[in-house]
Amino acid sequence: MDGGSGTAAESAVSCARCGKPAHLQCPKCVELKLPREGASFCSQDCFKSSWSSHKLVHQRSKYIGDLDPSQGSQKNWLYCIKKGQMRTSQLPHFDWTGSLRPYPISKYRVVPDAIEKPDWAIDGIPKIEPSSDLQNRVEIKTAEQIERMRETCQIAREILDAAARFIRPGVTTDEIDEVVHQATIAAGGYPSPLNYHFFPKSCCTSVNEVICHGIPDARMLEDGDIVNVDVTLYYKGVHGDLNETYFVGNVDEESQRLVRCTYECLEKAISIVKPGVRFREVGEVINRHASMAGFSVVKSYCGHGIGELFHCAPNIPHYARNKAVGVMKAGQTFTIEPMINAGVWRDRLWPDGWTAVTTDGKRSAQFEHTLLVTETGVEVLTARLPSSPNVFPWLSF
Structure with a gap:
């Protein structure tokens, strides 16, 4: 777990688990250059308690890029798999029950910063x-x-x-x-x-x-x-x-x-x-x-x-x-x-x-x-x- 650095404004981030002021960052999120919001914690205890769900953010970022929707990192329309956390260019294999089939989906749509958001908006995890x-x-x-x-x-x-x-x-x-x-x-x-x-x-x-x-x-x-x-x-x-x-x-x-x-x-x-x-x-x-x-x-x-x-x-x-x-x-x-x-x-x-x-x-x-x-x-x-x-x-x- 990395300690915070930078200006006071930069460190004014809430803990992804409890909402208290956070000064520690997940090292994997730092490595993947993910946003600090949703990747910061107030203590090692909060980080450890959140790990089972927080680690999904790392897995997801490998497939659809940066979690900040404004970056628009997903350039191509792809099929959605794994509860929305992964994408594939191939139609998944399945014993389809009817005539309908999934089609590729577009990238995440942007929500302006000024709009109040629920606590899953950034990392996909309700807290x-x-x-x-x-x-x-x-x-x-x-x-x-x-x-x-x-x-x-x-x-x-x-x-x-x-x-x-x-x-x-x-x-x-x-x-x-x-x-x-x-x-x-x-x-x-x-x-x-x-x-x-x-x-x-x-x-x-x-x-x-x-x-x-x-x-x-x-x-x-x-x-x-x-x-x-x-x-x-x-x-x-x-x-x-x-x-x-x-x-x-x-x-x-x-x-x-x-x-x-x-x-x-x-x-x-x-x-x-x-x-x-x-x-x-x-x-x-x-x-x-x-x-x-x-x-x-x-x-x-x-x-x-x-x-x-x-x-x-x-x-x-x-x-x-x-x-x-x-x-x-x-x-x-x-x-x-x-x-x-x-x-x-x-x-x-x-x-x-x-x-x-x-x-x-x-x-x-x-x-x-x-x-x-x-x-x-x-x-x-x-x-x-x-x-x-x-x-x-x-x-x-």
């Missing part, structure tokens, strides 16, 4: 979130926190709406990501997914058999596709999270039925949210509606608490007979985000370590809102606005 007591305790938000959540969620809705207006055959999902990214920074926010556990893009775009966490890439959307766009905004110290599944051109009747059913699953789940309702009831409502339509509910991913942390308690499973504990209370904020499959509910991960797909290659749809439990019911913080594009036929009736 506060994993050890927070809010992983085990459901927070009751203060009035001030709720007001920040309202503002952030409304902006997140406007960003998703901007993406929705852009969707059409011939557009790449990377271009959708560019729309989301630019709209986010124009609002003065940070795109929460960017570099979260090394996720390489500013939103998730999940096409056809992709259930969730699809990485925006160079593939053009085709007439007949369905695509989910998942946006999370970090603004004024809190996160707002929502997603919708959209039709690309002329979509077959079964896919239309799947998407509408998924929308209805979310609406029916929201309708029961109020103080005293058990979290496990959400899955019962969703599973009942999906199974009656002949569809299945994904079990591997769930809704989550949200606020100053991106993900925290409670977990909100979407399937029946789940084991979620606890009851809803006024002041809680969380997401409900059912993923509904046309075929079986099981999923597999692509070699990129993020993209979850259906095991039978059939299509999947998802919708998500961030919700606030009120004294009498629920407030949908990410609700559609009067200006939201009219993209769902069933809302026109």
